[in-house]
Amino acid sequence: MDDMDLDRLDSPAPDWDALQDDRFRLEVRDWLRANCPPHVRFPAGRMHWHECRDWWERLYRKGWIAPAWPRELGGMGLSPYKQVIMAEELERHGCGRMPDQGITQVGPILVRYGTPEQKAWYLPRTLSGEAIWCQGYSEPNAGSDLASLQTTATEDGDDYVIEGSKIWTTLAMDATHMYLLARTGRGTRKQEGISFLLLDMRAPGLVVRPIRNIAGDAEFCQVFFDRVRTPRSNLVGAAGQGWAIAKSLLGFERLGIGSPRRPQLAFARLQQLAAARGLFDDPVFMERFTALRLDILDLSATYESFVEQVRRGEPLGPDVSLLKVWATEVMQRCSELMIEGGDEHAAFAGTVDVDGSPVNVLAPFYSSRPGTIYGGSNEIQRNILAKAVLGLPQ
Ligand SMILES: Cc1cc2nc3c(=O)[nH]c(=O)nc-3n(C[C@H](O)[C@H](O)[C@H](O)COP(=O)(O)OP(=O)(O)OC[C@H]3O[C@@H](n4cnc5c(N)ncnc54)[C@H](O)[C@@H]3O)c2cc1C
Known part of the structure; x- marks a missing residue:
């Protein structure tokens, strides 16, 4: 352990959960104001390590x-x-998302399903940032239909030998470790025979190829496995239990992706552009601008009602899917109106001078595109709403 770990362990952790909600919110807000460095606030995309x-x-x-x-x-x-309060305050302050999958995904999974050895080795390193994780679920022919995945892990002595490929792996180029789903067997249902494994990214035979997105950034990668070995002790839970383990994480965190904060920020940028270009005098623009504003206000009120449910300690139902659809699509509409309102300025990447004001006209368009795809595409969320909430036929 380095000095940083010792610092941390020397001071007993206060019981933050015991604080009254409002007091906790203020405490977090004040600390972020004093400690969050400017370079991690409102980044244009996902932050690299x-x-x-x-x-x-x-x-x-x-x-x-x-x-x-x-x-x-x-x-x-x-x-x-x-946790919702904490997430809201980080978002309000504009703190960009870090490579946090170890914290949000691997940690909770190991706490629930890990062996004592896995917990002792991985949890402290994940906390300190020594182990940075990426998620190896999607494959070239398995995204929404994830259970069709074809990457295999075959037992060989004390190891599993992995063959196949993962794609859209966010920040794989920064990761030291991957948690992945691989096929260790076959069953009558395609969800059977899938196992949850941990893997060191430095293992021989593993190749990471960054993919450049429409904005010119490489945030995700394709990862190739050519007989890559991981010890059998890196199997989490039982062999074949991977599907149930991966699904067990779906919980109230689905709320975060439907938060109104990002649409609100996109709308604030639209407002800035409209002021700079004198668009408030255009009745056609104003009609669309007002409709967006009302949509975001409605989204905020609906979001609050789900937050209230969490506050009462109630589990969220399948209807929370509507938040994701709403938040991501209203944000896309804001970004599209911004491009129309920006006219020729929308042809340029980066911050441009719009009639005397610095505005990045394209940034909201680029950053809002992936939202309808990841975290379960919006079509899949609509299927959930149709089936589990509205009771429509298949
Ligand atoms: C920015 C970003 C980051 C990502 N990061 C990761 C990561 O770190 N790790 C990882 O494993 N994956 C990651 N993904 C992948 C993501 O999970 C998949 O893109 C997603 O599951 C969709 O799968 P797909 O791309 O194969 O599209 P497909 O599943 O092939 O879908 C194509 C289209 O068909 C629609 N469709 C599919 N099935 C149905 C259906 N049954 N009914 C109606 N419509 C349907 C979809 O909505 C979509 O419009 C990331 C994706 C993005 C955009």
């Missing part, structure tokens, strides 16, 4: 890197509602 490492370490030293983890494992031990 080298861009946010200092911020991660600051949160880690404070004991705030893992709000949902139990306190005895180095987390904050927050109740679901306090």
Whole structure:
């Protein structure tokens, strides 16, 4: 363990969950104001590790890197509602998302399904940022229909030998480890025979190829496995239990993706552009602008009613899917109106001078595109709403 870990362990972690909700919110807000460095606020895209490492370490030293983890494992031990408060304050402050899949996904899975050895090895390293994780689920022919995945892991002595490929793996180029789903057997249903494995990205035979997106950034990658070995001790849960393990994470965190904060920010940019270009005098623009504003206000009110449900300690039902559809699509509509309103300025990437005001006209368009695809595409969310909420026939 390095000095940073010792610093952290020397000071007993306060019980943040015991604070009254409003007091906790203010405490978080004040600390973020004083400690969050400007370079991690409102980034244009996903932050790479080298861009946010200092911020991660600051949160880690404070004991705030893992709000949902139990306190005895180095987390904050927050109740679901306090986790929502924490997420809202980070979002309000514009703190960009870090390579946090180890914290949000691997940690909770290991806490529930990991062996004592897996917990002892991986959890402290995940907290400190020594282990940075990427998610190896999607494949070239398995996205929405994830259970069709074809990557195999075959037992060979003390190892599994992995063959196949994963795609759209966010920040794989920064990751030291991957958690992945691979086929260790076959059953009558395609969900059977899938296992959940952990893998060191430095294993021989593993190749990471970054993919450049429409905005010119490489945020995700394709990863190839040519007889890549991982010890059998890196199997999480039982062989063939991977599908159930991966699904077990679907919970109240689905709320975050439907938060109104990002549409609100896109709308604020639209407002800035409209002011600079004198668009408020155009009745056709005003009609669409007002419709968007009302849509975002409705989204905020609906979001609050789900947050209230979490505060009461109630589980969220399938109807929470409507938030994701609403938030991501209203944000796309804001970005499209911005392009129309920006006229010739929308032809340029980066911040441009719009009639005397600096505006990045294209940024909301680019950043809102993936939202309707990841986290379960919006068509899949509509299927859920149709089936589980409206009771429509298949
Ligand atoms: C920015 C970004 C980051 C990502 N990061 C990761 C990551 O880190 N790790 C990872 O494993 N994956 C990641 N993904 C992949 C993501 O999970 C998949 O893109 C998603 O599951 C959709 O799968 P697909 O791209 O194969 O599209 P497909 O599943 O092939 O879908 C194509 C189209 O068909 C529609 N469709 C599919 N099935 C149905 C249906 N039954 N009914 C109606 N419409 C349907 C979809 O909605 C979509 O419009 C990321 C994706 C993006 C955009």
